[in-house]
Amino acid sequence: MTIPTPEIPREVVIVPGTDVDDAWERYQPFEPLHFQQDILNPMSDAELERVMEALAVRPGMRLLDIACGHGEMLLRFAQRYRIDAIGLDESPWVIVRAAQRTARRRLVGTVRWWLGSGTEAPRGPFDVVTCIGASWIWHGFAGTVAAVGDRVRPGGRVAVGDLRARDDVDGPPGILTRRDQIAVIEAAGLVPIGEFVSADASWTAYQQRILANAEAYALATPGDPLRDRRQMAAEWLDDHRRDRERLVWSVWVAERPR
Ligand SMILES: C[S@@+](CC[C@H](N)C(=O)[O-])C[C@H]1O[C@@H](n2cnc3c(N)ncnc32)[C@H](O)[C@@H]1O
Secondary structure, three states, X not given: OOOOOOOOOOOOEEOOOOOHHHHHHHHHXXXXXXXXXXXXXXXXXXXXXXXHHHOXXXXXXXXXXXXXXXXHHHHHHHHHOOOEEEEEEOOHHHHHXXXXXXXXXXXOOEEEEEEOOHHHOOOOOEEEEEEEOOHHHHOOHHHHHHHHHHOEEEEEEEEEEEEEEXXXXXXXXXXXXXXXXXXXHHHOOOEEEEEEEOOHHHHHHHHHHHHHHHHHHHHHOOOOOOXXXXXXXXXHHHHHHHHHHHEEEXXXXXXXXX
């Protein structure tokens, strides 16, 4: 059983090899948790703006955002600059929404939406490559830094968003510290520009958005277990609450030297 799926707009590029039916089904559980959100991460508007500023985007640049979600960052760039961007995500739910949102924004730049796995992302090189909040695609921070770093030109910038251990506590085993992350970035041949740490309040606000989304989605069609993900949202929030005691969410921006 599935929730009825919207049509994929013709302008969406489906990356060869993508099993679209499987993707609709696999990403369906996340739809009720995210459907009304712009930013699908524990970042406030202002925090996203700071990351965008650090990426130093200028007119004429080519951008790639891997796991772009609803495409908010690329849409903001395209509202301001004549850029040429690709937003890629494996969830048809979010890619269709990104395409729908594009039609409602006044853009001076171009954004194309690609449906497919991050591992199939085009190689570029691009001026700016980002992956914010999907480091599992490359099995962690190091793989993600390498993947975006491989796709950026000398002088170009990357952004990677992930969890890391808090500075003031021992992180769980296997979780990188800030110092580990800097070492990873440098080992990939990139120069760290800055780390943008989300405030605790931003994380709380994200959790509240998830709960509110799950509630609104469930109430729209009472009694439908596929649409009622309030239990899943509550479990997620418990995980997040536990994580917050030991982890922070941050976005690193780095540059490939010329
Ligand atoms: C936490 S959200 C972040 C979205 C966006 N970067 C943002 O900050 O708003 C993670 C995104 O990764 C996408 N995703 C998960 N696995 C993926 C994969 N293997 N390839 C591409 N996208 C993937 C999900 O569909 C989701 O949109």
